[in-house]
Amino acid sequence: MPSGAAEFNLKKVLGQIENEKGIKREILVDAIETAVLSAARKKLGQNFDLEARYNEENGEVEVFRWIRVVEEVESPQREISLTEARERLDQDCNIDDELGEKMDTSRFGRIAAQTAKQIIIQRVRKAEREIVYNEYKDRKGELVTGTVRRFERQNIVIDLGRAEAVLPKDEQIPKETCRVGDRLQAYIKDVRNDDKGSIITLSRTDEGFLMKLFEMEVPEIFEGIVRIVSAARDPGIRAKIAVTSRDHDVDPVGACVGVKGARVQAVVQELKGEKIDIVLYSENTAGFVCNAIAPAQVSRVIIDEEKRSMELIVPDDQQSLAIGRKGQNVRLAAKLTGWNIDIISELEVSKTQEKTYDMMSQAGGIDRDMLTPLFKLGYRSAKEIVEADVLDLAIIPGIGTENAEKLKEAAQQAVLWMEKGGMPPKEKENAAPAAPSE
Secondary structure (H helix, E strand, C coil), X not given: CCHHHCCCCHHHHHHHHHHHHCCCXXXXXXXXXXXXXXXXXXXXXXXXXXXXXXXXXXXXXXEEEEEEXXXXXXXXXXXXXXXHHHHHCCCCCCCCCEEEEECCHHHHHHHHHHHHHHHHHHHHHHHHHHHHHHHHCCCCCCEEEEEEEEEECCEEEEECCCCEEXXXXXXXXXXXXXXXXXXXXXXXXXXXXXXXXXXXXXXXCCHHHHHHHHHHHCHXXXXXXXXXXXXXXXXXXXXXXXXEECCCCCCHHHHHHCHHHHHHHHHHHHCCCCEEEEEECCCCHHHHHHHXXXXXXXXXXXXXXCCCEEEEEECHHHHHHHHCHHHHHHHHHHHHXXXXXXXXXXXXXXXXXXXXXXXXXXHHCCCHHHHHHHHHCCCCCHHHHHHCCHHHHHCCCCCHHHHHHHHHHHHHHHHHHHHCCCCCHHHHHHCCCCCCCC
C-alpha cells in the first residue's frame, strides 16, 4: 500500500473485515486495487497504461506502468526507446517488448488512501447487501423475531441479528405500541435487492402472519393433518380462518381452538386481542359461505355462479349479526370464501315477493302458485323475470314453455308501469283520492 496509507496493517484489516462481515478476501483485494489504480490515474493522468496489484507477502498494493519498447518514441506516457529501456529496465529487451515499471506510490499515497477507504466501504456495503439478500431471498413467508432498533418516520427498524428489516406503518397492527429494545415477531413479506440496499419488509397485518402463528401453535397444522385453506383479517379487530382436516378423526376447528381455548388465545394475544373466528371449510360452496357468515344463521342461499355471488336470506333478527359492525362480518366472509355476498332479511324478501305478485297478477293474471317456484330460485322482481331467458324459465318444475311466455309478458307489462312511475289500473282504483286543491 502507498506510504500515506501504510500506517495501518493492510493484511490485518483485510482479515478482520473478512471474519466479521463474511466478505471474501478477493472482493476486498479487488476493491483496494481499484482504489489505488483510481488514485494513480488521477495523479498521473489517463494516458498512462497502469495496473495495480496487491502483494500478499508485504501487504502492499504496487502500481506498475506498462510501456512498449519502440525505435522512435511518439507517446512518452506509453512508449520508451530501446536505449533507455535497456539502461533503466531490462538489458535484454527488444523492440515491441512490453515492460512493467514499478511506480513510486508515495506521490499519490494520501489520495490513494482516501479513495481506497471510500471504495472499501462501498464494496463492503454492497457485499453485505448481497449476503443478506442471499440469506433471506428464499425465506419469504417465514416468521422471524427481532429487536426494535429504531424508528424512522412511522416505520420500525427491526434488528434480526445479521440484518435489519423494516416494518412499515401500514404493516403494523393499528394502535399497537412498542419501544426500542422490545422483542417483536413478524412475517417476512418481501425481500428485494436494489440500489438502496437489501430491504427486508416485514408485516404483522398480512393474512400470512395469522396463518403462520396458527402453524406454530397447532402441531396438527405443522404436521399437515389440518390445513388452513384461507384467511381474512381486519387487523387488530377481527379475523376469520377456514380450516379442514385430512384425517376424519381430527376435528380441525377443535385442534385450532385447543384445550380450553389455549391455542387460539395464544394467537389472539400475539395479535393484541384480535378476535378470531375459526370456520370449517366445506367443498359445498353454499355450506362454506354459511359457515363463514357465522355466528348468524342462514335460512336460504341463492347462488349466481356466473357472477360468483350469493344472496343469503336470514331471519329478521339475524340480519344485523350477519352483516356485522360496519359490514365487517360479511366483508370478511366474502374475502374468506372468494364470493360476493348479499345479506337479505326474510321480511325484505317477503315484501319484494308480495309487490311482484301484486304487479304481475294485475298485469297478466299470474297466480301465486306460478310465481312460487321462481321465488325459491331467486327471481323476486318483474325486472329479473324480464331479463331471464324463456328456456331457463320453462325448465323450472311447474312452469313449462306456455307459462314461461305468459310470465315474460306479464313481467314486461309490470316493468313498463314501474318505468312510467305509475301503478297498475287496479292499484289506481284502490289508491286514496288526492286532496282537493285550494
